[in-house]
Ligand code: SF4
């Protein structure tokens with residue numbers, strides 16, 4: 132039996148829609164929403180989506196389940212009035228500086244306000260103006276534009292499993308804040324930018340580095356080159372009214388040249404290089420049976436997350452730098468000579484789908500003698516904006532092609548932009564070694580798909596892989612790996628939904644179909660390329676012959692690999708119990724993380740403090756509690772000066788403390 | 797009790813509190829209450845420590861702590877004075893008392909603790925003692941139907957005691 136619901140007196144077939152909102156959409160009615168997001172939990176706080184249900188009065192359409200024969204009205208006089216009132220109240224506390232906002236073209240608040248024909252705001256401001264958070268390399272938060280829908284909070288908590296931001300205070304002071312009101316740069320935020328991508332307004336936006344790039348181009352001094360990540364080419368067109376997923380590579384290259392970029396290269400080239408390095412690293416680990424699973428390391432949000440939350444797994448992360456940083460290192464090493472420019476004048480701009488790449492390029496290990504491997508990162512959106520600013524009509528440009536040698540890539544490098552792409556590219560490289568049959572079209576269907584966690588078992592179970600996107604999924608998987616409940620050889624992690632194509636630097640995603648179109652298009656791009664395996668890229672082979680010698684060589688390690696370190700979640704969150712600050716004091720840190728604590732670290736800490744106290748040695752020591760958790764199996768772990776003691780016992784620590792005090796008395 | 801010893805003592809107390817409430821996320825409020833009792837406010841590092849122990853994000857814990865006006869993330873003065881400014885108290889003249897106290901202690905609505913960390917003066921919404929309006933609380937002692945003069949007297953009394961103990 133078919134079930135019907137009546138929307139504005141017209142019957143609508145009710146299939147499996149979970150709420151009135153979805154049904155209305157089917158009836159071609161778009162009900163405005165702020166706090167509803169199909170990928171997140173229900174919040175039902177903004178009340179903008181109110182509709183009238185016969186016999187029940189006003190209900191929120193985002194959180195009301197349909198029932199058979201339900202009769203709904205979506206634009207009664209009362210509803211329209213209510214919506215206006217709600218939006219006016221939001222506007223009253225909004226700074227209304229829309230012409231200066233980077234989300235102006237894509238703001239729900241502005242859109243709804245227009246649609247409702249609001250031409251004045253009848254209410255007074257009740258909230259005080261709050262300062263912007265400008266601390267992060269990647270994002271800018273402006274609380275004066277926030278409508279308190281909580282989408283950002285829920286994304287960070289539910290999909291990324293981090294909870295770097297949350298509601299703080301209450302009443303008219305409610306605001307979205309990082310812990311202790313700090314900047315995002317000082318807390319556990321991994322810069323994925325997804326909070327900005329789901330924010331309906333300009334309250335969280337990507338930090339713009341357009342001025343730096345214009346400066347470099349206009350300086351006349353710098354030789355500005357670009358590298359373009361795979362995912363950019365399937366999304367940029369959306370900003371110019373091309374259909375989602377339409378491949379805009381050629382037009383984009385032409386636009387970059389018009390803007391003033393001297394050379395345009397492909398990050399997919401260095402992704403090919405990543406495949407070779409990472410696959411060899413994996414094969415060597417696999418043959419020795421050590422440090423497995425290998426985790427991919429191309430996603431800087433995931434890398435920071437692992438550094439904060441899984442120090443015990445850092446040894447498992449591939450030591451490979453991301454394709455962006457491999458490109459930067461090779462560019463600064465080779466291009467000066469190849470192009471005849473001084474190294475100081477070569478200016479490398481990355482065009483990325485990703486906000487976290489902005490943070491990655493600023494990591495100190497990726498600069499040498501004051502010269503960064505990658506000078507600045509622009510997101511897809513920022514490139515689109517530059518193109519618009521220059522008045523370039525992207526759609527009408529004749530396509531052009533990338534520059535050689537670093538503009539030549541195989542399909543393996545291109546599919547890096549999709550979740551599962553890195554795994555597939557590595558598999559294509561290593562298939563021979565593991566006797567994995569590769570079909571004619573070299574599509575390894577096993578690792579494709581869109582679910583948040585996918586598993587595959589290949590080579591008769593000799594090769595177990597997992598592909599995750601969303602850091603919450605990564606968390607679940609990592610916990611299983613740490614506890615021994617799950618075992619894999621290769622784990623690919625991407626923080627963003629669907630991988631880089633769903634990155635927060637891309638044009639705002641409005642629906643699932645849009646995501647899907649980008650993914651499909653990237654796989655298409657692979658198909659239309661002449662080569663599909665990284666090892667077939669002649670320019671990569673040339674690079675090994677002339678510079679790198681062989682995969683994982685000493686030189687390759689110098690240029691293409693990196694190391695990770697344990698990071699605290701919150702800046703200065705160490706619990707100093709005595710004499711912090713003075714530098715010449717002997718620093719003592721006792722781990723009180725769960726496993727050290729269970730092994731008695733707390734008792735050692737208390738007794739040590741007591742001992743220092745009794746002997747009046749306070750001036751010699753700076754004693755504190757930390758969560759190191761890095762070596763949980765060896766707890767209690769205590770560091771005294773530059774020594775680290777595992778399996779610490781009280782007598783041992785007492786002796787060391789006395790000795791340290793002795794030399795200082 | 798020296799500073800070091802006090803810090804260690806308080807920290808052990810935190811451990812004890814966490815154990816007592818089984819390091820359970822559902823007991824966030826009583827845990828924060830107990831910890832605030834120990835430190836008289838919620839120091840940031842201790843908050844991060846608690847968040848990690850409970851497996852919640854520091855931002856969430858910060859959110860909880862800032863939701864309840866009972867919790868303070870700033871160190872408070874040695875003596876805590878609270879004046880009710882709820883409807884009943886307001887109608888019965890709490891404003892005059894508030895002004896007098898602020899003037900005496902050189903405080904404002906924003907700056908609530910004196911530089912010497914001796915006093916914190918806060919206004920609260922309703923103490924549930926409307927029959928006594930306007931209500932003043934000085935270090936847990938409740939004064940009903942206070943006038944500005946009585947409030948200033950209460951402060952003088954503390955001053956005198958402090959001088960004696962000095
Ligand atoms: S950038 Fe990512 S990790 Fe940081 S607050 Fe936003 S959603 Fe959370």
Ligand code: SF4
Nearest residue numbers: 277278280281283330
């Ligand atoms: S910052 Fe944006 S997403 Fe977050 S609550 Fe405010 S309006 Fe909503």
Ligand code: FES
Nearest residue numbers: 166175177178193
């Ligand atoms: S969208 Fe339904 S209450 Fe916000």
Ligand code: FES
Nearest residue numbers: 882885923925926
């Ligand atoms: S209004 Fe002051 S106690 Fe109720």
